[in-house]
Amino acid sequence: MSSDSHAPHIVGYGKLIAVWLGLLFFTGLTVWVSRQQTGIGHVWGSLAISVVKSGLVITFYMHMRHEGWLLRSLLFVALLTLAIFIGFTFFDVLYR
Amino acid sequence: MTSAAQFSPATSSFWNDTGKSGITSWVFSTDHKRIGLLYLYSVLTFFLIAVSLGALLRIELMAPGRTIMGPQTYNAVFTVHGVLMIFLFIIPGFPGAFGNLIMPIQIGARDVAFPRLNLFSWWLYIAGAAIIVTSLFTGGGPPDTGWTFYVPFSERTGTNVSLAVFGVFIVGFSSILTGVNFVTTIHRLRAEGMRWGRLPLFVWSVYATAWVQILATPILGITLVLILAERVLGTGLFDPTKGGDPLMYQHLFWIYSHPAVYIMILPGMGVISDIIPVFARKPIFGYKMIAFSSLAIAGAGSLVWGHHMFTSGMSDNAVLIFSFLTFVVAIPSAIKVFNWVSTLYRGSISLEAPMLFALSFILLFSIGGLAGLILGAAATDIHVHDTQFVVGHFHYVIFGGAGFAFFGAMHYWLPKFYGRRYHERTAVIAWALLFVGFNITYFSMMVLGMEGMPRRYYDYLPEFAPLNLVSTIGSWIMISGLILMMVNLFRGLFRGEAIGQNPWGGATLEWSVPTPPPTENFIEEPVVTHGPYDFKGAGIP
Amino acid sequence: MTQPTHKDYAGAKLGMWLFLFSEMLLFGGLFLLYGVYLARYPQEFTTASRHMHLFFGTLNTAILITSSMLVAMALTAIQRNQRRLTLWLLGGTIFCAAVFMFNKYLEWSDEFGRGIYPNSPKLAAGPPGESVFYGLYYLTVGLHGLHVLVGGTVLTVVAVRVWRGDVHAGDYIWLENGALYWHLVDLFWIFIFPLYYLVL
Structure with a gap:
């Protein structure tokens, strides 16, 4: 902890x-x-x-500058998830 | 809760040690155990209503043509069956009931990180449920869209879709807050010595579930807002005549609803991982891989939503990519199954009720999962898409998987909170009826689907009649098992034989506290010195 | 019942961040739709964007950025135990929120007056891409406006707590979490502004 x-x-x-x-x-x-x-x-x-x-x-x-690795990596995970949701939709939209 | 209030355990416990009693000591309690029981009773209420609706559906389908209801009623009944089962039973059920009851004790905490937020989540759930129930009796009548609320029908139908959708939105908000609460709790409130490598596998699965709740549920929220906007404002974002694209609705809906399947099944897998070592008297095989595969399922499960849309007119490239990714999800699921089976190998297995549910989970989940691969492969999906095969598949996964795990958890953990237990032999008979009836009901459906009977149709061709009759008879066996199980379980909890602190010989922390646990769970701050399945370390033979 | 007296400061902040992630995904759904429809109707989006009030958009951007700075300063002030200054800075933030909403009101009134609103006959008669653009615009900005209202309310509650002395230099997690929420509202606008006002 x-x-x-x-x-x-x-x-x-x-x-x-x-x-x-x-x-x-x-x-x-x-x-x-x-x-x-x-x-x-x-x-x-x-x-x-x-x-x-x-x-x-x-x-x-x-204050992300002063936060530890935990919040930083969780923020990264959240943004990555959003990017995947948007990005993977384009597998459909771009090639339809 | 009246029956619970009359019940009085002999010893001092969370039932009586706060000195408060009456209904307000429950519905305004911030104790995670009381909130867990509130959730348990609320979700079981909706479960039983939804089961009854499911039974009515089966009776209607018993013979071709009209049996007991008209087509519009049929549409409403299967919609409400789905909405109640998905949004009011199984999604809030596991995190709300057993996540609350068990997780804080298993990590050695006195309560969750935000007890008042926890209570607020339950109230939101109740508010959302009340709105959904209201939607059935007001406006243009109960929704008839199916639980998926697909556009364009959900935009145009005159039934009370708007209110139902709003209710689901509120329930979703409750789910997000529960996720926030649990992730924070698991990060911040582990007892001294409770390292990540010592977390019980149920906690790992609740953790992975909570992340799905946080990151996927808001997408459902915005999708529901969009349906409301379509219906009320006519924004036309999914309406082709106004430039919108109906397929985008399906994308958004399944971005949530596919990961939501893992909200339903992951905690079930965690329960199984906790039950199997206790009843096989062996440490779990492959602890790290099971823990990791929970996170992997949550992650990979978020990449595969497109496999619900193979026949919707999505691009061929997307079909191939989503089909491939679907097969990737099978890997962590298989890792779990192999590890459970390896745990059983040369174990000293005792076939008590929780274990029977766990073992049947493995079988039924495997059947359901493999059927899922038939649906996930783009070519075979075209044959069975939107047939009864799909209905059979997801009932195998969600009922045979998550549902059986839920029943297993009820037999395994509820006696701990009541201090009394059910009658063992009756529980085994109930399990057997449930298991047999289940397979008759849903295996018939899979065969019917292979033969080409579509799902959600009110009527069918005469050649499907024999198997439909078999399936309906199976549902009666299943329901008799279910009734027997519930009566035996709850009769036992209030009147059954008293149990000690550790009736099953488990090594996780919940078995180290008194039965029933006191309000603050631990008499003194626990210090964890052994792993969750280290029976020798815990001093249990 | 002995509640734990010590406050888990890091836990409270972690919980707030997790909630912010959820909010990001909520808006993410709308940004997803925006991306898809921009790819489909680049020309119509450009045309529609030309009719937006660039002046209001830019002004509101500056107002939100300023409010974000003020609330960040309020946090610094409470940490330095400057209570009066904290209250002034929070007041400034809430004032900015009010001005933002007022501008929004003026802007929307004008657009409604020109017949641009969801499902309006004018949009129905125009090219479908523009109708989609405005549909998304009203939903996204409307949802954002709702968040401005919620954020403003939260900060008002925080200000009252500062004034009553419940939030002070020793315990300011309410202010910190309220500020985090407000920054998120600002962050959304940072993306909304170019996407809707500047696709010229």
């Missing part, structure tokens, strides 16, 4: 604001990217930016 250590990880206000600025920057970037004539490719671009943004939120705002 992992130890029930109650050592809080306090994230400073400065860092939270820095992440906020980063998130705002990426929001602007994603709007800008969508204005470019890159065809359907910018859906992937927007999604990539969204992944980066959610990575920032999870890592810093949701």
Whole structure:
């Protein structure tokens, strides 16, 4: 059993604001990217930016940086499951 | 619960040691044992209703043409039979009843991680069940879609599908919260010395089940929301005239409902893994592989939903891939069967009621599982898809598997919580009736399916009549066994012979506490020094 | 009955995360449908997306990101035992949630006014792909809006508990779990925004 250590990880206000600025920057970037004539490719671009943004939120705002291996690996399992559910459906949709 | 309230065990236990009594001490209790019994009685109520409906279906099919009901009633009865059995009995049954009763004690905990959430889960279950029952008597009458609620029919039928679907949604939410509670409990509340390698196999199976509950049930939730949106708002996401695709409904539905089959069967497998070593007086063979295969079944079982759609118009590539993956799931299931059989090898087997249920589980589950491979192979599936063969197959797996395991668990564990036990010889007779009747009922169905009788049809051709009659007679034998079993079991629990702390000689922790257990389970914090099937280490001959 | 007095802090957080996983899969079903229908109707999705209010979408994105920062700061504040500041920050978060919902109301009213709503005659007359796009849009954003309401309610309860002193520097699991839920609501929007407003 992992130890029930109650050592809080306090994230400073400065860092939270820095992440906020980063998130705002990426929001602007994603709007800008969508204005470019890159065809359907910018859906992937927007999604990539969204992944980066959610990575920032999870890592810093949701304190995943300070969590142990357990929560990290469980998060990975959950995301992998979702990816499989979506991905395997395309076995049907793409080849119908 | 009135009969339970009158019952008074001699010793101080969770029945009386809180000093509270009456109905509120049950329905607002946060004690996992009381909640487990609440679940047990609730799911058994719905089970018995659903059994009666199943018996009516069999009587209707006894002879061609109208026997006792009209076609619309028939459609409603098989729908309600399925909805009650699946969503109100077997899915909540195992985690809710035995997961609650047994799992915390087996890991050496006083209660689950979130006792109040646990109570809330039960209330949600009851609320959802009440809504489902209401849907039968209001609106346009009971749903007639089958338990799968397939579009487009479920969008258009005038029966009370919306309310039933909403009820199932609530029950699903209850299932998610139970899953969250159990995963947290198993991670956080294991007693000192209860390493992962010492968890009883029932706990492993509850753990794997809880993950399926957390990750698959929300997909059912959103699917049901989508049906409601189709019916109420007319969003048209599954309606081809509005650009939707009905097959997407089947994808979403089976993304949940295939893994849900493992919610039903995995805890049953765990029960069997706990019963067999005790009645063979041998440590389980291949502990690690059985534990691992529970997780493997939960994982691989989430990849195979497409095998329900081979004839629905899915792409050929998808048919091949899902067919292949279906065969992969057979591997961990077979690992379990081989390990159980190896445990029996040269064991000192005593054929008492729990063991008889366990042994018949192995046989019936194997038949059902192999029949599943016939359905999972794309080529043979086209022949038997949507025939009585499918009905036979899943009753072999879910009733012969999960159901028999549930009965085995009732015989094995319930005496522990009542301090009294059933009459052994009567239990064996009941088991024999159940087993014989079961095979007559459902094997006939598999043969009928092979001969081409479709499922869910109200009427059939004359050449199917003899076997249908056989199947119906089998159902009567089965039901007489079931009634005998229930009467004997519950009569024994309240009036039977008193039992000691460890009547079966088990080595898991629940047998180390008093019978019935006190409210906090353990008189002093347990320290675990031996494995769950290490009879020598536990000092049991 | 002696309930265990010590609180299992890590256990409570693990439970919250497990619930968040469940929520992710709930929205996952809608994202799955989105992916499938985008693959089928790329042209119609692009056309439909052009008629969305990019201004409202972007503004609401910024509002949710800000609210996410505020609630993260509230956690830092309670850890540093700054109770008044915590309450202000939580208030700011709830205010952001309210503004978000108000914007949503303005946006939807306008769209309804233009005849765009599920099963509307205008959508029925148009190409099927656009009808699917708007059907998904209303469901996804509606479900998200419901989560904003729930999150706002949860944070209000947390704020009351902070104000009463039940949640403090020694025991702030309520605030932490409430914040986790709110971040998840933000996360969903981070994906909803480009998928519905920016498929130009």
